[in-house]
Amino acid sequence: MKGKRIIWVVSLLCIVSVFCVYAEGTTDTEVITMRLSTNHTEQTPAALGYAYFADRVSELTQGQVEIEVYYNAVLGSARETLEQIQAGALDITHASTAHLSAFTPIMDIFSVPYLFRNNEHFWNVLEGKVGSEIAAYSEEAEMKLLVWVAAGSRSFYNKVRPITKPEDLKGLKIRVMGSPVMIQTMETFGASPTTTAFAEVYSALQTGVIDGAENNPISVDKMKHDEVSDYYSMDEHMMIPDVLMISLTSWNKLSDNQQKKLLKASDETQIFIAEEWAKQEKESLDNISSNIIINEIPDKTAFIAVVKPLQDSLSAQFDGYIEKIQAVK
Ligand code: GCU
Numbered sequence: 001m002k003g004k005r006i007i008w009v010v011s012l013l014c015i016v017s018v019f020c021v022y023a024e025g026t027t028d029t030e031v032i033t034m035r036l037s038t039n040h041t042e043q044t045p046a047a048l049g050y051a052y053f054a055d056r057v058s059e060l061t062q063g064q065v066e067i068e069v070y071y072n073a074v075l076g077s078a079r080e081t082l083e084q085i086q087a088g089a090l091d092i093t094h095a096s097t098a099h100l101s102a103f104t105p106i107m108d109i110f111s112v113p114y115l116f117r118n119n120e121h122f123w124n125v126l127e128g129k130v131g132s133e134i135a136a137y138s139e140e141a142e143m144k145l146l147v148w149v150a151a152g153s154r155s156f157y158n159k160v161r162p163i164t165k166p167e168d169l170k171g172l173k174i175r176v177m178g179s180p181v182m183i184q185t186m187e188t189f190g191a192s193p194t195t196t197a198f199a200e201v202y203s204a205l206q207t208g209v210i211d212g213a214e215n216n217p218i219s220v221d222k223m224k225h226d227e228v229s230d231y232y233s234m235d236e237h238m239m240i241p242d243v244l245m246i247s248l249t250s251w252n253k254l255s256d257n258q259q260k261k262l263l264k265a266s267d268e269t270q271i272f273i274a275e276e277w278a279k280q281e282k283e284s285l286d287n288i289s290s291n292i293i294i295n296e297i298p299d300k301t302a303f304i305a306v307v308k309p310l311q312d313s314l315s316a317q318f319d320g321y322i323e324k325i326q327a328v329k
């Protein structure tokens with residue numbers, strides 16, 4: 001009698017523990033290894049963030065999901081890795097929304113010049129209702145946006161002259177990321193836009209294929225573009241977010257529990273990168289100032305005025321989202 005009771009108790013304990021283990025999702029024994037690509041060098045805020053992301057994913061999933069990070073565009077340019085993501089041939093990639101717009105056209109809204117009023121507005125939009133609505137569109141392109149990533153404000157740099165007023169841009173060959181809105185913006189300023197992959201910009205500047213480009217101070221510094229440019233002019237015409245995208249094929253291989261852990265690690269990574277950004281931005285401006293003449297443009301009214309008609313003309317294309325973004329506090 002006593003023996004039977006013991007068997008019952010032991011069986012019950014076994015059932016309960018199996019259930020608990022299952023609920024925690026730790027029954028998945030197979031280790032999933034994912035490749036993450038970035039076109040950044042190892043030391044940018046985003047790149048440091050992805051190393052942190054890999055560690056956190058491993059910790060949170062107790063080693064069930066391992067992320068291998070590939071830097072310096074070794075797996076391809078942002079455009080190419082997004083194609084691989086869409087085809088399910090790569091798991092995760094960093095990209096700019098300007099690149100993503102070739103797959104999800106609404107993402108080009110973030111290239112609209114002077115769309116955001118400041119950093120606070122930028123984050124309130126991305127982390128609010130409008131940001132999640134726009135993020136959801138990328139699932140139509142077989143990918144999922146894991147997290148929005150800080151990428152600062154973009155300004156012009158070139159080898160010809162400092163830009164102090166919009167007219168100074170006339171006739172300059174400027175490299176852009178190749179989104180339609182970026183191209184239209186350069187044309188509106190009277191510059192001549194050229195699309196070049198990020199990794200090719202240094203040599204394009206060096207050989208004179210382009211006169212200049214535009215980017216945030218950290219990218220100029222880490223890619224050493226200051227070595228091949230003379231002026232950095234802080235007109236801050238665009239705040240284009242970066243994104244971390246996962247292929248839906250890879251996403252769907254994860255259990256619900258693993259998906260939750262990936263999202264948790266992504267949120268933590270967003271904070272990590274934003275903090276790192278705040279640390280590095282001033283440092284990069286100091287670094288590049290030894291090679292390049294920096295001019296600030298405290299009053300941007302003239303620049304904003306030149307692109308206002310473009311902004312107005314894009315309103316219909318973005319289905320009211322420009323106004324929705326502007327309305328966010
Ligand atoms: C920044 C941005 C990248 C982008 C690059 C570019 O570095 O973070 O995502 O690819 O600019 O201008 O191509």
